[in-house]
Amino acid sequence: MLSNTLDYRDLPRALQHMLERGQSKVARGLPRRSFLKLTGALGLTIGVFPQLALAQSTDAAETARNLEPTDKPAAFVQIAPNGEVTVTVNRLEFGQGVHTALPMILAEELDADWTLVRGRLGTNDAAYADPVFGIHITSGSSTIKNSFMQYRELGARARAMLLGAAAARWNMNVSTLHTEGGMVLGPDGHKLGYGDLADAAMEQPVPSLVKLKDPKDFHIIGRPTGRLDARPKTTGQQDFGIDLQRPGQVTAVVARPPVFGARIASLDDSASRNVKGVKTVLRVALDRGAEGVAVIADGYWQASQGRNALKVEWDTSTVEKVDSDQQVSLYREMATRPGPCQFDCDIAPLETAPLHLEAEFVFPYLAHAAMEPLNCTVALAEGGAELWVGSQSAGLDAGAGAGVLGLKPEQVVLHVQMAGGGFGRRLSSTSDTVVEACEIAKAVRAAGLNAPVRTIWSREDDMRGGYYRPMHLHRARIGFDEEGNVLAWDHSIVGQSVLAGSVFEQLEVKNGIDLTATEGMRNPYPLPMRLTVHHPKINVPVLWWRSVGSTHTAFVMETLLDEIARTTDQDPVAYRMRLFGDQHTRHRDALRLAVDKSGYGKTQIPVGQAWGVAVHKSFSSVVAYVVEASVTKGEPVLHRVTAGVHCNLAVNPRTVEAQVQGAAVMGLSMCLAGSAITLKDGVVEQSNFSDYTVARLTDVPEFNIHIVPSAEPPTGIGEPGLPPLAPAFANAIARLTGMPVRQLPFNLK
Structure with a gap:
């Protein structure tokens, strides 16, 4: 059973259902090879795989529980004779920084000397499965969120075993000993390095109960820390x-x-x-x-x-030969049909509302376009x-x-x-x-x-061979009054399902609706919305793309709300704050921080520039952007981005800053001309970065990233920085041109 403190609503919906029903069936049949046992010459290997790793409080770590074989010394910590600590990372490192953040968490509780800490990637051994999901997975910005307590407990157990080994060697009570900087210290000047104790510690029993540090005593977690893989990557020595x-x-x-x-x-x-x-x-x-x-x-x-x-x-x-222009026409027609309903409400007030807004949004296929094919x-x-x-x-x-x-x-x-x-x-x-x-x-x-x-795969293979972020079309009809109160909102989404045919389809496609396609719609705003969804079957392979459904739903929601604010002559920040009401304090805090740090409404920006605002929650974290943008020679230009980020405790603030910057640049890429995958006669027309746009250095604005202080357990950060960038940019452009932006990439002609 999971801790009662778990809020399932913060998990990806497919996994919410899996956990609620106790159906971690995906993990069945995975390799259950015995854990790696290192010889004394290799040093100490200490590791656990807690079943209750999502319990995020210190008290939870003191609750008695029976340890499974996977909780015992095995695969996570190796201490060499010279005191060097190697921490095995139970995820894929592909730029998001977990190769540093997870070792930071473990090293904190281990009281390791950070200068001697290293990281390494794991295998498909069962020890390296996600402790919450029960499968090996790096997805949904869940690494730190799900393994925060796991790696703290790993470090605390390893430290306890080292203390036990020292106490036995010195014939002392363990309560008289303490640790600091990779050393066990005792009375009367007794001192031993972790490397000297590794072999003996390996023979110690694994404690089922460990006392974790009070966060006020952290000296590694929460401090801006350079990445362990930065030097090899920047010098070309890193092997991929x-x-x-x-x-x-x-x-x-x-x-x-x-x-x-x-x-x-x-x-x-x-x-x-x-x-x-x-x-x-x-x-x-x-x-x-x-x-x-x-x-x-x-x-x-x-x-x-x-x-x-x-x-x-x-x-x-x-085989079907897809044509992008024909596909838009098909989607446009499908959006007018009755279909499965995600949200329902009375839309009769549309007919009598004082003010109306109708909009159609088109989002193209997008390639993942990673640097390494x-x-x-x-x-x-x-x-x-x-x-x-x-x-x-x-x-x-x-x-x-x-x-x-x-x-x-x-x-x-x-x-x-x-x-x-x-x-x-x-x-x-x-x-x-x-x-x-x-x-x-x-x-x-x-x-x-x-x-x-x-x-x-060559770059061309990668870009032409699938898979893609699905193409989507949104159609909205909104009725509201002079105060900006929405009276009725009729909305339709058309796009392929990314879950169809996957292991999550049975759990997560409900009433014909892939819930990843609608995540981000309506919330956190109290809107009377009817939402219908259509999932056509098209001969183009589709897959989740960084921030999944929020890549398009955030754009729709945040630009439409901004348009209502403009129409009713309201400040977009004040309008959002009013809609938040007394709820959604993390949204309020993130937006307020971005506004305060940007100088929005207080400082004069250059003539020809305008402010743009957007805020969105995805993967349990909230990111708000205040941007400054202009239109130069008919092209949109992003000059400055100020972010307010609420991801609870920032394990490594430097990584948070880097991830938000990287996600924002990827969000900017969606806005630039040429950032679309199109098909003609079934053939993908783009093949490389020469005809598929990603943001270049000359496109990148000035960034100022600010984190809302918090001691709450960390939430995701790899993806949440992407969704609100494009709508914030679009809202600035709309204020300059007087015309709303209704498609990605932007088309201002």
């Missing part, structure tokens, strides 16, 4: 999944069909086989029933040249396999790979690799990247080549 080199390794690239789901009609690979370095050419099964051609070579360049030499004709006769390395061995991949779901990906290879899940070890971004793309319900790599490795072995196979 794409850099992996195994002895005898070969590289595979794949010729993919131009239309999703198409198959090979004819293939002439003779020229490809004659390219120097090419080992073999194989027909392979791809995602969604498609077929491709894998070219296997000594390295990426040779494989790419071999692929370029292929002569392939594709059979696209049996997809990749996965597979090494087959007798009775097992090893995978190396930047995975957001190590257990599920390993299980999917096992299925392809005809192995049991426990026969597959997945080594999580540092990843160069992902934004949701490395968490696919089909495990498409891993499945494809395993299919290729199996085919390579069948062809008589016994070697590890590294499958690499």
